[in-house]
Amino acid sequence: DAKTTQPTSMDCAEGRAANLPCNHSTISGNEYVYWYRQIHSQGPQYIIHGLKNNETNEMASLIITEDRKSSTLILPHATLRDTAVYYCIVLGGNKLVFGAGTILRVKS
Amino acid sequence: NAGVMQNPRHLVRRRGQEARLRCSPMKGHSHVYWYRQLPEEGLKFMVYLQKENIIDESGMPKERFSAEFPKEGPSILRIQQVVRGDSAAYFCASSLNPAAGETQYFGPGTRLLVL
Numbered sequence: 538d539a540k541t542t543q544p545t546s547m548d549c550a551e552g553r554a555a556n557l558p559c560n561h562s563t564i565s566g567n568e569y570v571y572w573y574r575q576i577h578s579q580g581p582q583y584i585i586h587g588l589k590n591n592e593t594n595e596m597a598s599l600i601i602t603e604d605r606k607s608s609t610l611i612l613p614h615a616t617l618r619d620t621a622v623y624y625c626i627v628l629g630g631n632k633l634v635f636g637a638g639t640i641l642r643v644k645s
Numbered sequence: 646n647a648g649v650m651q652n653p654r655h656l657v658r659r660r661g662q663e664a665r666l667r668c669s670p671m672k673g674h675s676h677v678y679w680y681r682q683l684p685e686e687g688l689k690f691m692v693y694l695q696k697e698n699i700i701d702e703s704g705m706p707k708e709r710f711s712a713e714f715p716k717e718g719p720s721i722l723r724i725q726q727v728v729r730g731d732s733a734a735y736f737c738a739s740s741l742n743p744a745a746g747e748t749q750y751f752g753p754g755t756r757l758l759v760l
Contacts, residue, residue: 569746571748573751575688578734578754578756579753579754580649580736580751580752580753580754581688581736581738581751582751583748583749583750583751586746586748588746628746631678631693631700631701631743632678632690632693632701632703632704633678633680633688633690633738633749634690635680635687635688635689636687637687638687
């Protein structure tokens with residue numbers, strides 16, 4: 538599975554968009570980009586995933602560059618409850634390989 | 646549609662005892678994964694099972710740990726003769742059809758504390 542690189546932490550003002558970047562320059566053609574988050578010590582929560590095209594659901598949008606070497610998760614209107622560790626994962630096989638993720642702090 | 650269920654949510658064991666962690670996947674899901682999160686660390690894959698079969702156990706410690714997913718009933722992660730280093734959060738995830746890129750959904754986890 539391809540390795541991902543994410544910033545260690547980010548701050549975002551409540552109500553503003555949170556843009557979380559992820560680099561995955563070694564991604565293969567059949568590997569998906571997945572985003573999960575973990576709030577405090579709860580179970581990881583699935584957010585969104587994509588292969589080539591940009592994706593949007595009720596939680597977030599995922600923008601994948603044309604060369605697929607990087608992506609951005611967008612939380613359009615961050616709330617205090619979005620404070621969590623966000624994991625960008627490239628999945629080509631059966632297991633999710635979690636890195637350190639990005640600690641997103643949403644501040645009022 | 647209930648999500649992934651895990652029980653117990655908290656488990657306390659003394660060194661040398663056995664710990665049994667149970668995971669009921671989402672309805673219709675026949676693929677189960679176990680992950681472990683040690684204190685202040687990230688989640689690490691342990692084992693992947695599909696009904697009655699272990700598909701990938703590359704992340705499982707070679708001794709004391711075993712997993713099963715019987716035809717009927719929940720998946721069980723069993724840790725024999727627990728040691729303090731086994732204290733961690735154990736998360737289970739399930740998916741419908743990973744070959745088709747189906748998502749893994751996680752349960753709330755079992756926090757194991759070994760005294």
